Structure formats: structure tokens, C-alpha cells
Amino acid sequence: MLSERNDLRNVAIIAHVDHGKTTLVDGMLKQAQVFRENQQVVERVLDSNALERERGITIFAKNAAITIWDPETSQRVKINIVDTPGHADFGGEVERVLNMVDGVLLLVDAAEGPMPQTRFVLKKALAMDHRVIVVINKVDRKGADPNDTLNRTFDLFLELGATDDQADFRVVYTNAVAGQAGLTDVLGPDLLPLFDAILRYVPPPKVDADAPLQMLVTTLDYDDYRGRTAIGRVTSGRLLAGQDLIRITRQGTLMPERAQYLQVHEALRRVDVERVEAGEIAVVAGLEDVSIGETLADPEQPRALPLIQVQEPTVRMTFGVNASPLSGTEGRWGTSRKLRERLLDELRHDMALRVSETDSPDAFEVSGRGELHLAILIETMRREGYEFQVSRPTVLTHRDGDGQLLEPFEEVHIEITPEEVGVVVEMLGSRRGQMLDMINDGDSGVHITYLVPTRGLLGLRYQFLTTTHGMGAMNSVFHGYRPMVGKIPSRENGSLVASETGQATSYGLRNAGERGTLFVTPGVTVYEGMVVGENQRQEDIAVNVSKRKHLTNMRQSTRDIQVRLDAAREMSLDEAIEYLADDELLEVTPLNFRIRKAILDTHERGKQKKRAEVERIALAPEQPVMS
Numbered sequence: 001m002l003s004e005r006n007d008l009r010n011v012a013i014i015a016h017v018d019h020g021k022t023t024l025v026d027g028m029l030k031q032a033q034v035f036r037e038n039q040q041v042v043e044r045v046l047d048s049n050a051l052e053r054e055r056g057i058t059i060f061a062k063n064a065a066i067t068i069w070d071p072e073t074s075q076r077v078k079i080n081i082v083d084t085p086g087h088a089d090f091g092g093e094v095e096r097v098l099n100m101v102d103g104v105l106l107l108v109d110a111a112e113g114p115m116p117q118t119r120f121v122l123k124k125a126l127a128m129d130h131r132v133i134v135v136i137n138k139v140d141r142k143g144a145d146p147n148d149t150l151n152r153t154f155d156l157f158l159e160l161g162a163t164d165d166q167a168d169f170r171v172v173y174t175n176a177v178a179g180q181a182g183l184t185d186v187l188g189p190d191l192l193p194l195f196d197a198i199l200r201y202v203p204p205p206k207v208d209a210d211a212p213l214q215m216l217v218t219t220l221d222y223d224d225y226r227g228r229t230a231i232g233r234v235t236s237g238r239l240l241a242g243q244d245l246i247r248i249t250r251q252g253t254l255m256p257e258r259a260q261y262l263q264v265h266e267a268l269r270r271v272d273v274e275r276v277e278a279g280e281i282a283v284v285a286g287l288e289d290v291s292i293g294e295t296l297a298d299p300e301q302p303r304a305l306p307l308i309q310v311q312e313p314t315v316r317m318t319f320g321v322n323a324s325p326l327s328g329t330e331g332r333w334g335t336s337r338k339l340r341e342r343l344l345d346e347l348r349h350d351m352a353l354r355v356s357e358t359d360s361p362d363a364f365e366v367s368g369r370g371e372l373h374l375a376i377l378i379e380t381m382r383r384e385g386y387e388f389q390v391s392r393p394t395v396l397t398h399r400d401g402d403g404q405l406l407e408p409f410e411e412v413h414i415e416i417t418p419e420e421v422g423v424v425v426e427m428l429g430s431r432r433g434q435m436l437d438m439i440n441d442g443d444s445g446v447h448i449t450y451l452v453p454t455r456g457l458l459g460l461r462y463q464f465l466t467t468t469h470g471m472g473a474m475n476s477v478f479h480g481y482r483p484m485v486g487k488i489p490s491r492e493n494g495s496l497v498a499s500e501t502g503q504a505t506s507y508g509l510r511n512a513g514e515r516g517t518l519f520v521t522p523g524v525t526v527y528e529g530m531v532v533g534e535n536q537r538q539e540d541i542a543v544n545v546s547k548r549k550h551l552t553n554m555r556q557s558t559r560d561i562q563v564r565l566d567a568a569r570e571m572s573l574d575e576a577i578e579y580l581a582d583d584e585l586l587e588v589t590p591l592n593f594r595i596r597k598a599i600l601d602t603h604e605r606g607k608q609k610k611r612a613e614v615e616r617i618a619l620a621p622e623q624p625v626m627s
């Protein structure tokens with residue numbers, strides 16, 4: 001029999017990137033008094049992963065819980081809160097966790113209004129028929145227009161086909177940083193109006209606690225003492241600590257297991273409990289082989305819950321065994337077996353990732369939602385001690401019923417100043433972008449919406465930031481597959497490629513530096529075929545950066561040289577990935593990133609290039625050859 005658990009609410013916080021989700025969770029935790037009186041608490045406490053702190057974004061969805069007093073029913077109510085990432089590349093995290101909750105807080109930045117990812121997450125929430133509370137956040141921000149934001153959010157509901165019931169949503173206005181909320185944009189002293197809205201409008205779980213146990217594993221974690229932990233909502237029945245259960249794999253195989261340790265969330269911790277009743281989010285430790293998407297079920301009547309569906313990947317890269325001359329000197333793990341194990345293990349956590357074998361036992365194809373999705377995996381593996389090489393990202397294409405080749409497209413939102421419109425329009429035009437909309441907002445700049453093939457966006461971010469002096473904003477979200485458009489020009493500049501193996505010298509670098517921008521400084525170990533800079537011109541050229549010469553023969557003063565050499569461009573992982581040309585690879589180790597040519601030998605590379613050129617001409621005989 002179904003009953004309502006009035007002592008419980010499960011709610012996820014969803015939004016576009018940076019609209020203030022994690023900050024709002026801070027405020028909720030503080031005001032529910034989960035911290036000690038004088039405890040020092042870091043900002044955005046739920047962004048606990050090292051990469052999340054460094055990048056200032058949420059990457060993984062996470063659970064926290066608070067307990068508040070409900071004056072209407074005069075009882076304590078536990079609220080499970082799931083914080084989610086807003087960046088489109090981690091959209092899979094949002095899709096994954098929505099099955100744990102009964103309602104969502106849809107945050108919208110009062111100055112920016114609904115953005116591409118707002119649409120994506122709202123669409124998912126509406127499809128699951130979750131109750132939505134719209135939270136208009138950052139009402140204190142300069143340029144905030146809460147009314148306009150509300151209207152545009154309402155339009156978005158209609159556009160996404162919300163039912164009358166869904167479109168009749170509640171609205172709360174907040175300043176997450178100050179921890180204030182209100183039913184109008186005049187805020188009260190605290191978040192009470194928000195807590196109240198959650199109690200009144202997020203439905204309590206409706207469950208059958210006497211039915212056979214079913215729990216969908218939605219998140220995996222690791223406990224140093226207890227091993228792998230599985231987190232998910234107990235959909236029906238109850239779970240007892242130490243009980244036998246059946247784990248149903250995604251393929252439908254039944255595996256007998258035991259719920260060795262059983263916990264629930266409390267504030268930022270997990271606490272041991274004896275039993276968890278349906279409706280609550282449980283943490284089960286000690287299931288070594290568990291994967292996301294599996295059902296933990298009653299041993300007598302094991303029945304699987306529906307699989308979690310997430311959108312397919314659009315971008316792929318090859319991850320291969322590091323074949324550079326420096327291989328094995330900087331990493332701890334580097335064999336094909338280790339790499340394979342690690343990548344397959346990642347699939348157990350990340351529903352949005354795909355890994356497949358290639359013709360070579362030393363290389364794997366890894367596909368994800370975007371460059372950042374894959375970059376985070378690369379960075380995580382590197383920090384764990386892995387070394388490997390990755391290729392330039394490419395998009396995943398497929399054919400429609402008529403055999404037509406399709407490629408992924410993205411909706412791109414751009415914010416720039418009026419002066420930058422010319423270059424940016426040109427930049428997106430050359431990448432086959434189709435302008436959908438342009439709004440000149442005076443003070444707050446120009447907003448342009450484009451439809452662009454994902455292929456055209458690969459490698460664009462750095463160029464966009466340079467062009468707009470770091471002030472422009474660019475956001476994209478997957479739009480759909482459409483017929484493949486023509487060629488898209490890739491990087492305009494060639495690479496400066498080391499012709500010798502050795503240590504870069506000031507003398508060698510000075511000569512090479514006259515050709516373009518250097519990536520290495522004196523003293524750095526280089527090898528033949530390694531990319532040491534970007535050429536000003538289109539072709540690659542070989543440079544000898546480890547050449548030595550007696551100091552007395554130097555014309556320029558050492559100071560002059562130093563100034564220029566110090567200006568070597570230091571690339572982040574994301575920039576290095578964006579830089580890669582088709583015939584280049586990125587060598588990744590715990591200590592360094594090195595861009596290299598796929599073929600290291602200078603002569604061999606020259607020969608291959610000629611051969612490719614001859615083939616190109618032979619394949620296109622109808623095209624007149626220009627000289």
C-alpha cells in the first residue's frame with residue numbers, strides 16, 4: 001500500500017553553470033545549523049573534489065542532507081539535497097541523479113536569465129514530472145532583472161511543453177551569498193521562504209514500504225575502510241544493515257550480495273543506520289563490483305528498475321600507451337593493461353562516457369559529452385599517476401535512415417561587447433555557425449545565439465577568449481544531429497617542431513622564437529618530433545632548439561633574450577587539447593604535457609606528407625591544381 005513520508009523530502013538543485021547552486025546549498029546547510037558555532041567553513045563546501053576547487057565549478061553531483069522544523073505538521077523533516085553541475089559537459093550527472101528526487105529547485109541567475117543549460121535541465125525535470133520550484137537567484141547583482149527573468153523562465157516552460165500544472169510553478173527570490181530569500185525580490189533576513197517552499201511544494205515520497213526491496217544505484221563512491229559504496233533511492237521496501245540482497249546488473253544477471261554497511265546522509269556526513277525505509281536515499285558499502293544503473297533487490301523477488309537513460313556522447317579522443325622517447329620516466333602506470341583497466345573502471349561511475357577497443361591493443365577510443373568532460377578524465381588519471389597519449393578530439397557522426405551522414409550541432413550563446421561583434425561573427429561564420437538571434441542590450445553587451453556544428457567548436461574556446469580579451473562568455477549545449485556540413489578550417493598556424501633530442505638552450509630557443517611563439521623554456525628536455533612552439537605561418541617547420549653556441553658569440557644581451565624566452569606560452573591541459581592538429585598527439589604524464597607529432601622522425605614525416613599530398617591530388621582529378 002502506498003503511503004506518504006511526511007518526514008522526508010528529496011530535492012535536486014539544477015541550473016545553468018555558475019547560477020549559484022553550490023552557494024545556495026552552503027546557505028541551506030548553514031541555516032539548518034549543521035556546522036558548529038565557530039566552525040570555519042570553506043565557501044562552496046560541496047565542491048570538495050580538488051579539480052572542482054581549482055576550476056571553481058561543480059563536476060560531480062553530490063548529496064547532502066538537512067533537518068528542519070515544519071511548523072505546519074509540528075515535526076522534524078529531513079531534506080535530502082542533491083547538488084548538480086551546471087556545465088553542459090556534465091549534463092550526464094544531472095540526468096543520472098534526477099531519479100533520486102521528487103522535486104527540483106531550478107535556479108536562474110536574475111541578470112542572465114535562462115541559459116542553454118537551464119533549458120536542458122528543465123526539460124529533463126519536466127520529462128520525469130518532477131515538481132519545479134523556480135529560484136531567481138543573484139537578485140542583488142548589477143543588471144539583475146528579476147521580473148524579466150521570471151517571464152523568460154515562464155516562456156521556457158511553455159516552450160518545453162509543460163502541462164498547466166507544471167507551468168503553475170512557485171517562485172522564490174534569493175541572494176545565495178547572503179543566505180536571504182523572499183517571495184518577492186525584496187528579501188527577508190534568511191532562507192525561510194525557500195525552506196517553506198520546499199516543505200509545501202516538493203511532494204513527500206509516496207512509497208510502499210512493505211513491497212519487495214528495490215533500490216537503483218545512482219552514484220558510486222569509495223570509502224577507504226569499507227570499499228566501494230553505492231548510493232541511491234530505496235524505491236520500495238526496506239533495507240536492513242547486513243541483509244542479503246540480489247544485485248541485478250545492467251545486463252540482467254542476478255548476483256547475490258550482502259548490504260554489509262548501511263548509511264544515510266546527514267549534513268555533509270554519512271551515518272550508520274540499522275534500516276532504511278522506502279523513499280530515503282541509502283548508502284550501501286561493501287559491494288565491490290557494483291556499477292551505476294544496477295538494481296539492489298529482494299533476494300526472494302528480484303525485480304530490476306528501469307535503466308538510467310543518458311544522452312549519447314558527441315566527442316571522442318583516442319587514449320593510447322605513451323610512445324614518446326620519455327615514456328616510463330614520469331608516470332607510475334603506463335601499460336596497455338593498466339590503461340584499459342582504468343578506463344573500464346571509469347565506466348562504472350560515469351554513465352555519459354563510452355570506451356571502445358581499436359585495431360591496436362595499445363589504444364582505446366574514449367567518447368564523452370565534450371572537450372571538458374574528457375579533459376577532466378585526463379587530468380584525474382594523470383594525478384593518479386598514469387601516463388598516456390591522447391589524440392585531437394573529433395566528433396561522433398552517424399547515418400540516418402537514408403544513409404545520410406549526420407554530425408552533432410550545438411546551440412551556442414555568446415556575450416560580447418559591441419566592438420567585438422565583427423571578429424566573433426567572422427570566427428563563427430568560418431566555422432559554419434548559423435546565427436539564430438542577436439540582441440544588443442546596451443550596457444550588458446551583445447547576446448548572440450548560434451547553431452554551430454560541434455566540429456566547429458572544438459579548439460575554439462582559447463581563440464574566442466584571446467579575441468575577446470578574456471571578457472567574452474560562450475556557452476553551448478547539444479542541439480541534435482543534422483546533415484554534415486562541409487569542411488571547417490582547422491588551426492591557422494603550423495607548429496615549430498624540435499629536430500633534435502636534447503635540452504633546450506637559450507641560443508636554440510632564440511632562433512626558434514623568431515619564427516613564432518615558444519612553448520618551452522631553456523633547460524627543458526625536448527625530443528625529435530616534439531612541438532616546441534607555434535609557427536607564425538601555416539606550415540610546420542623543424543627547429544633545433546637544443547643547439548649550443550659559445551656565449552661570447554652572442555650578439556644580443558642576455559637580458560633581452562631572457563625577456564623573450566620567459567614569455568614562452570604555458571598551456572593548460574584544456575589549451576593543449578585545443579591546440580592539437582590531426583597529426584599531433586598530447587603526451588600526458590603526472591609531471592608534464594607535451595605536444596608531439598604522431599610521427600616523430602623528421603624525414604619520415606616529410607615523406608608521409610608528400611605521399612598524402614600526392615594522394616590528395618590523385619583523388620581529386622577534376623579539381624585544377626593551383627600552383
Ligand SMILES: Nc1nc2c(ncn2[C@@H]2O[C@H](COP(=O)(O)OP(=O)(O)OP(=O)(O)O)[C@@H](O)[C@H]2O)c(=O)[nH]1
Pocket residue numbers: 015016017018019020021022023024044056057058059084085086087137138139140141174175176177178
Ligand atoms: N552576487 C551574487 N553572487 C552569487 C550569488 N549566488 C552565487 N553567486 C556567485 O556566483 C558564482 C558561482 O556560484 P556557484 O555556487 O559555484 O554556482 P554553481 O551554480 O554551483 O556553479 P556550477 O556548479 O559550476 O554550475 C560564485 O562566485 C558565487 O559567489 C548571489 O545570490 N548573488
Ligand SMILES: [Mg+2]
Pocket residue numbers: 021022023047057058083084085086
Ligand atoms: Mg556548483
